[in-house]
Amino acid sequence: MPSHSSTYEERVQNFSNPTARSLLEIMSRKKTNLCISVDVTTKASLLRIVDAAGPSVCVVKTHIDIVEDFDQDLIDQLQQLSKKHDFLIFEDRKFADIGNTVTLQYSRGVHRISSWSHITNAHIVPGPGVISGLARAGQPLGRGLLLLAEMSSAGALTTGDYTKTAVKLANEHSDFVIGYIAMSRQGVQSDSDKDFLILTPGVGLDTKGDGLGQQYRTPSEVIFDSGCDVIIVGRGIYGKGEGNDDESIRRESERYRREGWEAYESRCKS
Structure with missing residues (x-):
């Protein structure tokens, strides 16, 4: 795996997948490595939070089935905000069949996720068929796929051989798999020279847990x-329930963007 100091x-040149390339370009252009996870249950709250946080983020992560x-x-407006604020959409569907x-x-039903979500993700429990089916x-x-290699919740079973298998499958399907949900680069390291993006949940500046295992x-x-x-980052930006006021969301989004970007710049210099 290429050096993370790059x-x-x-x-960008390490990836053939257009979504991976686009994401890295957005991150460079906007100077942000922040993904906001918007877990609210109403259309109005979702769009309001996304519009407020949009200037500071590279990705908006949704759980569209809780709306x-x-x-x-809703999808039309979300796509418009994606263009307005220059971010990608990640539907956190965690496919597992x-x-x-x-x-x-992925492609049919009420949500038709593939038609609007640039990125989605999957568990590897079903084996490689889940990847080929989504592809x-x-x-x-x-579109681009992330594999769940590690999770941030206490007691998660995504360890050991499970994680190693995720890495193996990613390397075998690197034209569609663009990276992982994982907790560290070391955890998904391989001998391959292929590059993968690592998106990491469980990030907070003001708390160490939520009482529910996070x-x-x-x-x-x-x-x-x-x-x-x-x-x-989710609740650390918009608070609980259907979200704080817009100014608070903008302020916290920028706070996390700045912290994340400064950590990245320090990493590149180390």
């Missing part, structure tokens, strides 16, 4: 110490 801009008043207009089923879950729908659209680390611990690429 800049995001330098790493109670979901409709196509056989190939034919995930093809349909059938997503690859013609230039464990938090600082942006510096994730980016500088652990060599990851993108910090995923």
Whole structure:
């Protein structure tokens, strides 16, 4: 795996996948490695938070199936905000079924995820078929897939051989798999010269846990110490429930963007 001391801009050439290349270009252009995770249950709150945080982020992560008043207009407006603020959309679907089923879950049904989400992710429990099934729908659209190699929740079973298998499958499908959900670069290290992006949840500046198993680390611990690429932050930015006021969201988004970017710049110099 290439050195994590390379800049995001330098790493663009390591990827053939258009989504991976686009993400690295956005990160360089906007000077941000922040992904906001927007876990709210109404269309209005989702769009409001995304619009407020948009200038500071490279990725917006959604759980679209928790939005109670979901409709196509939500997707249309989310795509407009993606263009307005220059970020990618990541639907955190965590696919985990056989190939034919995930093809349909990804491309059909109410949400039609492949039509609007640049990035999605999958568990490797079903084996390589989950990747080929998602690639059938997503690859013609230039989409990118993340594999869940490690998770931030206490007691997670994504360790040892499970993580090693995720790395093996990523290397075998690197035209579609662009990286991992993982806690450290060391955890997904391989002998391959292929480059993969590492997006890391469980990032917080003001708390170490949420009482439900989530464990938090600082942006510096994730980016500088652990060599990851993108910090995923949710409630630390917008608070609880349906979100804080817009000014608070803008302020906290910028705070996390700054902390993450400074950690990245320090890493590149080390």
